[in-house]
Amino acid sequence: MITFNQIDSQTFLKDYWQKKPLLIKQALPNFISPITPEELAGLSLEDEVESRMVLQHGTQDYELRTGPFSEQDYASLPEKNWTLLVQGMDRLIPEVQQLLNQFDFIPRWRIDDIMISYATEGGNVGPHFDHYDVFLLQAAGQRKWMLTAHNCELDNYLENTPLRLMREFNIEEEYVLEAGDILYLPPKWGHHGVALDDDCMTYSIGYRSYKGQELWDSFGDYLSESSLFQTMYLDPNWQNTQPGEINNQAWLNAKQLLQAALNDEQSLQRWFGRFATQLDQQAHNALPEPLTDEEAGDLEAFIEAIKQADYLERDPICRFAFQRICEELVLTINGFEWPTEGIADGVIMQIANHDRIDANTLQRWSKQRPVTEWLYQLWIRQFLQFPDTTEQAECFEGEA
Known part of the structure; x- marks a missing residue:
């Protein structure tokens, strides 16, 4: 398990998980990346690998490119200010997958994937916030992270850019991470990481996030596929009701019917087990x-x-x-x-x-x-x- 230093894992889960950031210096001391920047670039040439590049041309001028890439793409890159990002590295490299054992204080089914990025000096993907938890492991080189909890709202974004970047980004905290350091970020914390040298590699251990609508739709699909919710809706007493009226008891009867499904705890448990372990289409x-x-x-x-x-x-x-x-x-x-x-x-x-x-x-x-x-x-x-x-x-x- 990663080394928390001043606290233990239980304190982290109680006081930090999904609440506030935490810098963990030398969480994995003497960490050496099992993959080199050249090998990462080689994977980005393959059709089945999800990869992106982000190039910064000016203060708020970002370009997004999607893979697979070619050797010519790399030959034409500028010397500075670009980043390569490759998703699903835990599915591709066994040594990267084994890194997840260091994070087993969180249930494994919560993991989304490990993304690895390589950046030249100045490389970054812009100030932004996510809706999921992430551990940012500095694997090589140095990266400066700037954080904010202010104005992390959907309407705070730059228009006419290919990335959803924060228009207003008021820095509250700054950290420089070196190899072996980890920065934990909960959902909706603005962050902006800039590579300080040409050796910068960062592992992003990201966790799944679920919208309420996603849960609701999935549970409905489960009930339908399992033929578990066949109870019929019953009308209320229609006395003293006008022809065009939906009286209160009509919608309350619908609520009671839906509530009965939510009160079926065995069905909810079985559904959630399936939901929590389902694969996205690319993984499937x-x-x-x-x-x-x-x-x-x-x-x-x-x-x-x-x-x-x-x-x-x-x-x-x-x-x-x-x-x-x-x-x-x-x-x-x-x-x-x-x-x-x-x-x-x-x-x-x-x-x-x-x-x-x-x-x-x-x-x-x-x-x-x-x-x-x-x-x-x-x-x-x-x-x-x-x-x-x-x-x-x-x-x-x-x-x-």
Whole structure:
């Protein structure tokens, strides 16, 4: 876990999370970025990678470019005042994904992704605010951050710019971050970060944000898909009502009907588990294809493989979460409930809490037939994978 220095994680959660910023000096001491600026630029050339560039030409003159980029794009860049941003790096680089283990004091299903930016001296994306929580980890070089809590409203923006930037930005706090430092920002805090050298790399560990309308629409969709809300609306007493009138009891009856759905706590729990783990469209499209029967082999070969494996790891795109509903521990994966009948609660929690299942645990589980059958199905869907597909293939060929 990151080092909080003067406070602990519980104090952070109580006093800072979604309340106010916190500078954490040397939260990850001796941190070395597992990816270089050149490698980041190389990823931005690929079609399936979401990337952007922001160039500042004047005080309020910003240009936004979207990838994929080409080598010619980089050759034509100015020496200063530009930034490259690449989304979803935790899905692309295992070492970046493992960085999330440092932030497990927040439930993993709250994570959106890790974005990595590289900037030349003066590079920035302009003063702005977001609606989500973010940890800004300085991975290399130096960046100056300027913050404000004032006028972080939607009507405070510059017109005629490709980015939604704050028109008025009154600086209240300033910090210079070096490698290993982290700045936590809650939602709706204005921030403006400027690279102080040509080595500036920043990791943005961003968390999901939900609008009330999004929750409402999603719950309605869940009720419809599950055929759970079939109760009919009933009229009130129409005595003494005029032909064109909607009396108070008419809309109150509708309210009572809707309230009944909201009072169904089991349905709400099951819906929220799906909602919290659902993937966006880009992530869904990037999920690995399930194995064919020929690729999967039989269960016995799989059991032998997990006995020899160093570990099984979760596909970085997948979202796992569990919750207790009445007496049942329910596991949701990528927006769907996964069957867990006959599986001990400890196994379910181990799968949901950890990206990797180590060799000792696999050895123990390999002797439990219901568990191996369950893992086998997760592996066929490629939600769980062996660390080296080449070794995995050789192992299964050996069993054929």
